[in-house]
Amino acid sequence: MLMRSPAETLTDQLANRFSERIRNRLLAPGSRLPSVRECARRHEVSPYTVVAAYDQLLAQGLIEARRNRGFFVRESRVDHRAEPTPSPRAVRPSLETRTRTPIDAATLIRGMFRQVHGQDGQMKAVPGMGVLPPGWLETPFMGAAVRRVTGTANLYSLSLQYGEPAGDTGLRRALSQKLAALEIEAAPDQIVTTVGATHALDIVCRTLLRPGDAVMVDEPGWAVEFARLTQMGMRILPVPRREDGPDLEVMTRYCEAYAPDQRPKLFVSVSVLHNPTGQSLSPSSAHRVLQLAQQHGFHVVEDDTYSHLAPEHATRMCSLDALQRTIYISGFAKILAPNWRVGYLAAAPHLVERFIDTKLLGTLTTPSLFEQALAHCLEQGQIRRHAERVRARLGAARARAVQLAVKAGCRFVTEPAGLFGWLDTGVDTDRLAQVMMDDGYLLAPGSLFHAVHQPSSLMRINFATTQDAGFWRDFERVRRQL
Known part of the structure; x- marks a missing residue:
């Protein structure tokens, strides 16, 4: 007040x-x-x-x-770049390329780092948070792993010189075995470690793209990816996300509407537990995407950030394609240690050296200490067992959050799965987010997940941070006011 x-x-x-x-x-x-x-x-x-x-x-x-x-x-x-002239086969108006910066993605990111106090001075849960609560990630084995690799001799040898350009050898071996369990065959020398999964995405784009190139992305999709590609000067081609995967008709029209040198160079997609809808790719859709990639010559970047939360045997394009036209990206921020900033990419051998060159130009190296600690956790099976416990806990949280949301008058537009729920509130969620900020809540309104800002009644919730019935009571009160 x-x-x-x-x-x-x-x-x-x-x-x-x-x-x-x-x-x-x-x-x-x-x-x-x-x-x-x-x-x-x-x-x-x-x-x-x-x-x-x-x-x-x-x-x-x-x-x-x-x-x-x-x-x-x-x-x-915003620097609105001129768009290339399409071929005589014009793109339909609904498929216009988009180069405007979306509603500021930093809004969502800053909400992960900052708690807002309500009028009562209390800090409250962050329903729009993109990660699990810190308490869910606390484990005794993380500290033990760090202590193990920071013995005096090892500490000096790893701290006083740069690490291996591709990343710690032991970690890349452990990651190769992890990927094999997902039926993705990638030798250690096909893997490059990065400073988180977002850095891996950046390396791929800076290596394979040039300003003005067209990139297909999921919509709704990750606001940070829209903003990052826009800042790099790329043309964003939004692909509507369906229940079983991307809208293949839209992808086909993008590939056929432009002259060969102006066609999409990349498709960036979250196949499993898509953010924000929670949906996963079906095998038939995966096959058709790969056929399009082969036919039209673009690469597919598969962002598997939520792999540790995914059900067993989920469909991944990299498994079906054997990393021919696909590039696999993942990390450990969502399941273990966000601040360790350890991610990685896996790709065909002829691309790996190019990715390493780009990595060296941007970061020189990656932190060997944390990479060795992570390798130990993987080799001992600790992360696998931890992920099993988190999935069980998340399942219970999801059931409760869904019950509370439905009771509050919301409707889920996609089947609840994974970490996020995609629901219809019935009101403008931009306005809803502003009002609820006064009560100490940070929301993720639907407009954040579109390449160009547009009003939306949709909202992404984090199932792990929406367990408080008090939040839903405040939500109902504000929604009635609006």
């Missing part, structure tokens, strides 16, 4: 509250601020106070007024 104080007026308090959120990117560029009347009611102040606070934000250049539409967080300037 805003409190009357001789040290700070209500106007200044309200302006500072919005200013802090905008500067910390908790309100993303393009976000609409509450109307004057709605803001006055929510904060129990007069409309004149709200107008004066918005005037301060306008003067600071943080927001802009749009005639007959309201107040919006000012967009950062």
